[in-house]
Amino acid sequence: MDPVSMVVGATIALGAFLAGRILTRRQARQSLEQQRREEQARTPYGGPQQPQPLCGCGHHLVFHDRESRKCMTQVVIPGRWTGQSGSTYRQCMCQGYRGPIPVDEYYAPDLLEGNGP
Structure with a gap:
């Protein structure tokens, strides 16, 4: 070459x-x-x-009842899983909130409040 x-x-x-x-x-x-x-x-x-307070079911803390801690949202069941033509709804099967507990927010007044040292 x-x-x-x-x-x-x-x-x-x-x-x-x-x-x-x-x-x-x-x-x-x-x-x-x-x-x-x-x-x-x-x-x-x-x-x-x-960080968001999400439960194990995937729903936010606001969707859970304060006293019983049960989830109050409805979930969609696609019709192809049940053999029906359309989708159906049912209550979420979450038995109680299992996510992180958010820290309570407290109000602390200003130390000086215009009085000055």
Whole structure:
């Protein structure tokens, strides 16, 4: 083989390799930036999201009765599971709230209240 054609072929191969590396890095960087933007859009005010009091059944604490702690929401049963043409609703089978207990919020008055030291 001609040495010039080998050098040209090696140059083409090296150029293709470098172009592939640069393009994949750019795509990876763009996908990371997109994930970061989506995550910031989900959180209020762009800050860290507060943990939510979700029960094991997947429902929020507000859907559970205060005294009995039972879940008061209805869940959808798709018709394909029961052999019916449409979906049906039934009471959630959760027996009691089993999620994290939120910390009570207390009001503390200002120490100075305009009196000044």
